[in-house]
Structures are given as structure tokens and as C-alpha cells.
């Protein structure tokens with residue numbers, strides 16, 4: 001029997017740094033929880049379920065664009081590549097491209113350690129020829145890959161997760177990716193494009209309530225990780241498109257006056273007060289490409305669906 005080619009590197013954020021970040025967000029005048037805290041094992045599972053909801057057009061549209069253009073996209077990446085996927089989750093999307101790329105190494109990166117280990121092992125079993133090097137890391141911070149490979153680095157960042165950053169942070173992120181892949185490297189990125197408000201609002205308020213569960217689960221994750229006592233029944237899921245900001249914003253709205261304990265601190269929350277949990281910026285193609293040029297990428301190639309809802313862009 002063939003031995004699986006898989007290595008796992010564990011470099012998650014320091015718990016003290018995460019705790020400090022959580023408290024700073026909850027003690028701020030406008031309360032926030034960073035979206036990376038959605039992803040414990042339950043959160044990662046719920047996100048995979050969100051991608052299957054009929055209203056959540058993002059995943060099926062991006063997959064369609066990837067499938068229809070797999071040969072051209074794979075040609076840009078090439079078999080001599082070290083293919084680094086940021087926020088790989090279930091690694092569903094890379095499966096569309098793996099056979100046509102045949103990269104030297106596939107390197108998924110994710111903050112959700114247990115989910116990453118399982119997904120990477122499943123993928124390695126499905127593609128016995130593929131060398132997989134999985135790293136648990138926070139990609140929103142400065143980091144270095146914990147291994148060296150003699151191959152052309154190409155990053156893959158699907159799911160329009162770039163939209164979760166503020167515009168300033170998205171520019172910084174693209175600059176960091178550009179540094180990591182260097183001259184000769186590239187970035188294949190999925191970007192959700194601006195569209196009708198009703199379509200956006202429906203996508204983040206699915207009728208089965210999976211996005212609601214996903215949003216509320218962030219409180220369970222914080223309770224578990226930082227000895228908290230949030231009661232999810234005391235919060236309601238709110239998500240809507242903010243036209244001025246050009247993004248869908250998600251909140252947890254308090255249903256009562258509460259005093260929550262977490263990480264040894266008490267957090268006062270009034271009735272109707274909102275904790276901001278996620279932004280999902282929707283870009284025009286021109287705006288995104290201008291940002292990519294500013295970050296140092298000089299060339300681009302772009303593929304979209306018939307309705308111009310979602311763009312897959314190769315930057316080099």
C-alpha cells in the first residue's frame with residue numbers, strides 16, 4: 001500500500017493574543033468579534049452547510065467559473081507549482097483544478113486546526129499522487145511558511161474571503177501575498193461582485209437558518225475558548241447589505257440587558273445593542289483590479305459567470 005504524502009504543521013495564534021483581541025473587540029464602544037473566531041470545528045461544518053443553501057449563490061457560481069475555465073486557469077498555475085490555499089476549509093474548490101494542475105505540492109492553510117487535519121487527510125487519500133503540507137495558521141497576521149520547497153509559489157484564495165477584510169486590510173493582505181509568492185509567483189483569487197441588494201440579503205439570511213446558526217455559534221466558540229457564559233438564546237442574527245459601505249454586514253443583536261463574563265472580565269450589553277461579527281465587501285472588477293495593482297501585481301486575467309456575479313482572477 002502507498003504511504004500518504006501528508007505533513008501537518010501546527011502554528012495557531014497564541015491563546016493570550018486571541019484573548020486580548022476578543023476582549024478589545026467586546027469592550028470597544030461598537031462591539032466586534034473578528035470573523036476568524038467563527039471557525040471552530042462546528043463553525044467550519046456550518047460554513048460547509050451554508051455553501052449548499054440555495055440562496056448562497058457564491059460557492060456554486062465560483063465552482064462553475066472554475067470548472068468552465070479549468071484548463072486555462074490550470075495553465076497559469078502549472079505543474080511546477082507550490083499551490084498555497086488560504087482558508088482552505090473543506091478544500092472543495094481545489095478539487096476542480098488538481099488533476100489539470102498536478103502541482104508539485106498542495107499547501108492548505110487554515111485557522112480551524114482539527115477541520116484542516118481531517119480535510120487534508122481526506123484529500124490526500126483521494127489524490128494519492130499529491131504531496132500535501134497542511135498548516136494551521138492565522139493568515140491575517142504576518143507569517144512564514146514553516147517549510148521550504150523548490151517550486152513556484154502560487155496562492156489560491158477562493159470564496160471571496162478577501163471581502164471579509166476592510167479595504168485597507170485587504171490591500172495589506174494582497175501586499176503580503178505578493179511578498180510571499182515573490183516575482184514569478186501568482187495569486188488566483190475569487191471575488192464576489194456588486195449586485196442587487198435582494199440577492200445579497202437572501203444569501204446571508206437563508207430560509208433554513210444555517211447562517212443564523214453559524215453566526216450564533218461564534219458565541220459558543222468564545223465560551224469554550226475563553227471561559228465565557230454567552231447565552232445564544234439572548235441574541236438574534238441580523239444580516240443586511242450596507243449600501244454606503246458596499247458590504248453585507250452581520251451582527252448579533254442582544255435581546256435583553258445582559259452582563260456576560262468572558263476571560264475573567266464582565267461585558268455589559270444593552271437590549272438592542274449589536275455585536276458586529278462580519279463584513280463581506282462586494283467589489284466592482286475595476287475597483288478590485290486597481291487595489292491589486294496597488295499591492296504590486298502587474299498582470300491579471302479574469303473569468304466570470306454569465307451574470308457577472310462572481311470573478312475568478314489570476315494575478316501575477
Ligand SMILES: C[S@@+](CC[C@H](N)C(=O)[O-])C[C@H]1O[C@@H](n2cnc3c(N)ncnc32)[C@H](O)[C@@H]1O
Nearest residue numbers: 036039087088089110111112138139140158159
Ligand atoms: C468563508 S470560509 C471559505 C472556505 C473555502 N475556502 C471556500 O471558498 O469555500 C473561510 C475559511 O477560512 C478560514 N479562515 C478564516 N479566517 C482565517 C484566518 N484569519 N486565518 C486562517 N484561516 C482563516 C476558515 O476556517 C474557513 O475555512
